[in-house]
Amino acid sequence: MRTGSCLCGKVRYTIKAEPAAARLCWCRDCQRLASNGTVNAIFPSESIEVRGVVAEYVKTADSGNQVTRRFCPACGSQLFADSTGRLGLTVVRVGTLDDPSSIKPSANIWSASAPPWACMDSELERVERGPVPPAPKKA
Template sequence: MESAFTGSCLCGNVQLKSRMKPQMAAHCHCDDCRKSSGTGHCTHAALPKEAVEVTGELTFFDKPADSGNVVTRGFCPTCGSAMYSLNSSMTDLIFVRASAVDQPEVIEPQVNVYASRAPSWDEIDPKLPAFPEMPPQGSREVIEEGVHE
């Protein structure tokens, strides 16, 4: 597979290759992303599942989100690096963690979600649309038009 970008965990045991650039990238400030990232938000890059090839052993953790959907987080069992998430309501997509991407310039965040939950010390980029919660799923137009907090 020719790759548009690659990714890896901290120890190198898990690798990923994507044959396309992300369709969308977002900063999520929800409590789960904040806690799983170890900082004020988590940045995810959305791609079709079939565009990403993952090699190496992963451990998975399922957690119901505020939306009622189940988010499955995949991480390296050796070093603990978060690699990607899956969402039960968007089964055709994979959400690659920006922290796992080897060429970070391919990540171009377009929106902030759950901005109402961002800690005061985690500054939100005023150039990006900021939604207090999650915008309607499947509505790219809503995200592109944006709502600034």
């Protein structure tokens, strides 16, 4: 089980599953959210219990999928994202976990969008654009 929260603590969550995947994303949307790449883990949606109110923003991503990003309306922390390209799976921003070191990304994705100064671990797989979505794992 993993737990996490937003910066101000008004939104807390519990995850009762292992991630289907964990990746460092360099798409332009993630760069705009974090001024850098974002480390994201993908979990079965039903395994995540959220306490507190989240706001959401929907946008069409470069992949063509509709992405609903959920964040704390008080402090603005980006917490979750759901995509029409990964039904039943939810992205969790690894930095919001109480123990972010419990997850290690396996790849840099959308690396073609990364700025030249981006620090990418050469031991991680490098995917120029979007990867194939992972299959949902049971909670």
